[in-house]
Amino acid sequence: MTAPQFQTWQSVQEEVLRRIHAREWKPGDLIPNEADLSREFGCARTTVNRALRALAESGLLERRRKAGTRVALQPVAKATLHIAALRNEVEERNQKYDYRLIERALAVPPPAISTCMKTPFTTELLHIHALHLADRQPYALENRWINVTAVPAALDEPFKDISSNEWLLENVPFTNGDISFFALSASDLVARHLACQTGDALLSFDRVTWDGANMITKVCITYRPDHHLRTSL
Amino acid sequence: MTAPQFQTWQSVQEEVLRRIHAREWKPGDLIPNEADLSREFGCARTTVNRALRALAESGLLERRRKAGTRVALQPVAKATLHIAALRNEVEERNQKYDYRLIERALAVPPPAISTCMKTPFTTELLHIHALHLADRQPYALENRWINVTAVPAALDEPFKDISSNEWLLENVPFTNGDISFFALSASDLVARHLACQTGDALLSFDRVTWDGANMITKVCITYRPDHHLRTSL
């Protein structure tokens, strides 16, 4: 018997990757089922399943009951961005983190915000405007609206020494969120805070988080110019 | 016996999520080990393992041998962006996809590209400049350099009817890639192709892919104004 032995799911995964890469199994091809592979590899089907499932989660395989497992035609690149708190982001660059509150006010938001927060147009929300710094230079601008109906405790927090970001993480549970990345042209106000030129192209993202049916907060983070958000495949 | 029965890893996961959410287990807390939980839940340890492993992969738990499992203090939001081929991106919006080649030439790239591709400064690369359209409107601009040493077959492909994107996916295997998102201010040239104003803020990303030690290609995709890249938590 010349069949090689694959005793760990990682080694099975490597072998499958090798075959895909060597074009033994081409994009779109049906590959053998788990039972056959487990016999060929001399391991339990569970082990094969673990390996194939991981590859399917990463988008390289497509699996369907009865239909079997195929090599993905278009390996959808799943780029996982790690959106940590800004403090961590800065500290991971070995830079000194600072936080400065610009404004904290209870106010009726623009209609676009009310719509997004699913609150009546006349309902006041807590508005936080703050700057995050790295090595004393502006790093990112935070523009946040908090639903005080869902998070009344926020009314007692000055957000002077702790960013709303960190306070919310520690104090308010949430179940879901949506993120949207886009490019923004710096307004005069934004340019002044980030110490850049009006009209500069800035990477930004909106994040809306909620807890069950309760909208918690909507935040817009705008990075200083030339900021890159990196990830690997 | 009042202990509820949890027979699937999903139900175990839901119960764990409920306890975290209800602050029965707070951020930073050590939770019971797998053996104890499996007894409490009335299921096999494997099932608990599956549930906790999934939560750890999503960043909500932190697990270490011997140290046990803790609720993450800073649940690093892992935003997974699905970077499909542009054709798929457009078609998923139920829009008509078109592709137009702007330029295809063998040329010595700028030093920045050579450095990134790890080729000598004097080595010629295949340069592809193309436009992707949605419902006949400019959607994204593609600016690509292909390492013809690693991919000689690219020299025989006109890229007139098929985008380099799709051709490479079908014909060239790769093992790794880096992606970097940023905001770009539209140059005159870019503005003309994307039918926008010079200076508009545009969302872009660079992607470098390689196969083992061979650099394959570097591409820069620049989206039309107001493009949003969305994902959920």
Next chain:
DNA sequence: CAGTGGTCTAGACCACAGG
């Protein structure tokens, strides 16, 4: 209907790292 992946079980051994 039948073949495929999805999952559960009970038990076992192992690798790692905290104390």
Next chain:
DNA sequence: CTGTGGTCTAGACCACTGG
């Protein structure tokens, strides 16, 4: 050294779905 998670096994049943 010892407790913890990581994994493997063999077998079983189930859920989905293609033909």
